Amino acid sequence: MADANEKLLAELLKKSGNNVCADCGAKNPEWASYNIGIFVCTRCAGVHRSMGAHISKVKHLKLDRWEDSQVSRIREVGNNKARMRYEERVPSCYRRPNPDTPQVLVEQWIRAKYEREEFCHPERQNHYVSGFMEGFLMKRGKEDSRYHPRKFVLREAEDTLKYHVKENKEPKAVLRISELNVAFAPPKIGNQNSLQLSFMKDGTTRHIYVYHEDPEVITNWYLAIRCAKLHRLQVAYPGANENELLSQLTRDFPREGFLWKTGPRHTDAYKKRWFTLDGRKLMYHDDPMDAHPKGEIFLGHSSEGFAIKTGVPQGARDQGFSFTLETPDRTYLLSAQSDDDRSQWISVIQKVIDKPLTPQDATVAARLVRKRTTSGTMNIFSSTR
Ligand SMILES: [Zn+2]
Numbered sequence: 480m481a482d483a484n485e486k487l488l489a490e491l492l493k494k495s496g497n498n499v500c501a502d503c504g505a506k507n508p509e510w511a512s513y514n515i516g517i518f519v520c521t522r523c524a525g526v527h528r529s530m531g532a533h534i535s536k537v538k539h540l541k542l543d544r545w546e547d548s549q550v551s552r553i554r555e556v557g558n559n560k561a562r563m564r565y566e567e568r569v570p571s572c573y574r575r576p577n578p579d580t581p582q583v584l585v586e587q588w589i590r591a592k593y594e595r596e597e598f599c600h601p602e603r604q605n606h607y608v609s610g611f612m613e614g615f616l617m618k619r620g621k622e623d624s625r626y627h628p629r630k631f632v633l634r635e636a637e638d639t640l641k642y643h644v645k646e647n648k649e650p651k652a653v654l655r656i657s658e659l660n661v662a663f664a665p666p667k668i669g670n671q672n673s674l675q676l677s678f679m680k681d682g683t684t685r686h687i688y689v690y691h692e693d694p695e696v697i698t699n700w701y702l703a704i705r706c707a708k709l710h711r712l713q714v715a716y717p718g719a720n721e722n723e724l725l726s727q728l729t730r731d732f733p734r735e736g737f738l739w740k741t742g743p744r745h746t747d748a749y750k751k752r753w754f755t756l757d758g759r760k761l762m763y764h765d766d767p768m769d770a771h772p773k774g775e776i777f778l779g780h781s782s783e784g785f786a787i788k789t790g791v792p793q794g795a796r797d798q799g800f801s802f803t804l805e806t807p808d809r810t811y812l813l814s815a816q817s818d819d820d821r822s823q824w825i826s827v828i829q830k831v832i833d834k835p836l837t838p839q840d841a842t843v844a845a846r847l848v849r850k851r852t853t854s855g856t857m858n859i860f861s862s863t864r
Contacts, residue, residue, distance in 0.1 A: 482544075484544075484545040484546075484547065484549075484550045485540070485541060485545065487550050487554075488511065488540050488545065488550060488553070489540070491518075491550075491553060491554055491557070492508070492518060492540070494557065495559070496557060496558040496559035496562070497518045497557055497558050497559075498518075499558070500518065500519045500520035500523050500578075501517035501518060501519055501523075501558040501561055501562065502517075502519055502520075502523040502526075502576065502585070502588065502589050502592070503520060503522070503523055503576045503577055503578055503580065503585055503588075504576075504577050504578065505520035505522070505523075505577075505578040507520075508520045508540075509521055509524075509539060509540055509541070510523075510524035510527075510537050510538065510539055510540065511537065511538060511540060511553055512524075512527050512535045512536060512537045513536050513537075513538060513545075513549035513550075513552055513553060514535060514536045514552065515535055515556070515561060515565075515593065516552050516553045516555060516556025516557060516560070516561055517553070517556065517557070517558050517561045518540075518553075518557075518558055519537070520578070522578075522582075522585065523585065523589060524537045524539075526585060526586050526589045526590075527589065527593075529586075530589070530590060530593065530594050534593055534594050535593060564599070565592045565593060565596070565598060565599065566592065566598050567598055567599055568598050568599070568601045568604075569598045570601075570604055570607075570608050570706065571709065571721060571725065572607075572608070572702065572705040572706035572708075572709040572710075572725075572728065573588075573702060573705075574588075574701075574702070574705065574729070575588070576588050581663045581664045581671070582664075582671060583663065583664060583671045583672060583694045583697070583698060584663055584698060584701075586694060587694060587695060587698040590695070606699045606702075606703070607699045607702035607703040607705075607706050608703075608706050610633075610634070610635030610636060610706070610707055610710065611633065611634055611635065612631075612632075612633040612699070612700065612703045613630065613631065613632040613633070614630070614631060614696065614700075615628045615629065615630055615631070615691075616628070616629060616631050616642075616689040616690065616691050616697075616700065617629075617689060617690050617691065618642065618687065618688070618689045619687070619688040619689070619768065621770045624768065626690070627644075629642045629643065629644060629651070629689075630642065630643040630646050631643075631689075631700070632650075633656065633700075633703055633704065633707060635656065635706075635707035635710055635711065638655050638656050638657050638707075638711060639653050639654065639655065639656065640653075640654045640655075640656055640659065640676075640704070641653050641654070654676070654678055655678070656704060656707045656708055656711065657708060657711055657712075658678050658679060659676055659677070659678050659704060659708075660676070660677045660678070660729060660730050660757065660758075661674050661675070661676050661677075661701060661704050661705075661729050662674065662675045662677070662729065662730065662731050662732055663701055663729075663731070665732060665735060666735075667735065667753075667767040667768065668688055668690070668768070670690045671694065672690050672691055672692065672693070672694045672696075672697040673688065673689065673690035673697065674688075674689050674690070674697060674700065674701060675687070675688055676688075676689065677757065679843075679846050679847075682846060682847060683771055683772070683775065683847070684757075684760065684762060684771065684772055684775060685770060685771060686768075686769070686770055686771070687770070688768060701729075704729070705728045705729055708727075708728045708729075709724060709725065709728055712724045712727065727839065730757060730758050732755050732756055732757055733756050733827045733830075733831075734754075734755075734756045734823065734824060734827045735753070735754065735755045735756070735767070736753070736754060736816070736820065736824075737751055737752070737753055737754070737816065738751075738752060738754045738763075738813050738814060738815055738816075738824070739751055739752070739798055739813065739814040740752055740763065740811060740812065740813050740814075741795075741796075741811075741812045743809060745791075745792070745794075745795045745796075745810075745812055746796075749796075749798045749812075749814055752764060752765065752773065753765070753766060753767040753769075754824075755772070756827055756828070756831070758831075758840070758843070759777060759778045759779070759831055759836075759840050759843060759844075760775055760776070760777060760778070760843065760847070761775070761776040761778055761804075761828070762774070762775045762776075763775075763776075775847055776804070776806060776811065777806075777843065777844045777847055778806075778828065778831045778832055779806070779807075779832070779836065779844070780832060780833075780834070780835060780836055781832045781833060783807060784805065784806065784807040785804075785805065785806055785807070785832040786804075786805040786832070787802065787803070787804050787805070787825050787828045787829050787832065788802060788803045788805070788825075789801075789802050789803075789821070789825065790802065790803065791803055791812050792810070792812075795812055796812075797814075798812075798814035799814055800814055800815040800816065800817060800818055800820065800821040801813065801814045801815075801821075802814070802815065802821055802824065802825055804828065
């Protein structure tokens with residue numbers, strides 16, 4: 480039999496604002512912090528507990544016993560009121576988490592809210608909103624796969640992110656912030672405090688992998704890149720809708736993993752490649768952590784001859800969980816690791832080719848250079864290396 484306080488909590492939970500996690504928006508929270516006065520999901524409750532009871536005291540709604548005073552605190556505050564206090568000044572470039580957000584970003588969001596109170600005291604956001612940041616990050620070598628400390632300098636006014644091998648020497652590379660994508664801790668890196676930076680160079684994509692021991696520092700770099708991008712977009716498109724601009728700051732990869740693909744001749748053997756879907760670019764690599772893709776396929780709209788289908792054309796060899804990607808220039812025969820893997824790839828690619836192209840997409844298409852195939856014919860957006 481549920482006791483009176485448990486029933487009261489169940490009633491409070493039904494109120495608008497309380498029926499989702501106060502921190503990530505997950506449905507049906509099962510925990511509450513009784514000093515802050517909010518309902519949270521299991522994952523966020525774990526982060527609250529890790530901050531210590533001097534910041535947040537969490538209990539399970541059903542499995543723990545509740546005191547009257549603890550329940551009244553939650554009734555007094557609740558998720559909506561707490562949000563008004565702790566999220567009063569969240570900078571718009573900040574990535575607010577949802578249930579799919581990488582763990583470190585969720586942790587740092589919760590610590591920024593309640594431990595550092597960054598959104599009550601905007602001067603504490605200077606690290607990432609000021610348009611300048613410098614410091615050392617561990618960067619993976621292009622050839623040797625070992626990580627070395629490199630000094631990075633971000634300057635929003637110049638639209639540059641530079642890194643130096645020797646601190647006082649010329650930068651090794653100068654990246655344009657406006658052309659940079661940054662993905663937080665793709666699982667392949669095996670380090671939660673890591674970033675994958677990608678940009679176009681000489682008609683092909685370049686990937687850079689970095690990490691920092693301190694999760695707050697790596698999160699600040701991620702946020703600094705987002706903030707600089709947003710500010711530059713706001714200057715370039717003063718009348719633009721902010722949500723529209725926010726959607727262009729950074730892209731997670733909708734899907735990555737090993738697939739098998741044939742060469743341009745469908746009698747070629749299937750070879751194992753690491754595929755990454757990034758916006759309208761489907762890249763494939765020899766190794767998941769390669770600095771450059773071996774080939775890149777631009778995914779246009781279905782009305783332009785792009786299609787994705789289960790199975791392979793008649794007469795072609797079926798490798799088990801095969802599927803076919805048709806582009807106006809080439810038909811790709813691919814094979815997944817399982818039925819489920821194949822369905823997921825088909826579904827994410829279908830979503831891309833169903834979406835109309837934006838002007839930014841057209842720029843990406845134009846910048847991917849035409850590469851020559853072994854047969855001597857021009858083959859757009861792909862390579863057979
Ligand atoms: Zn949550």
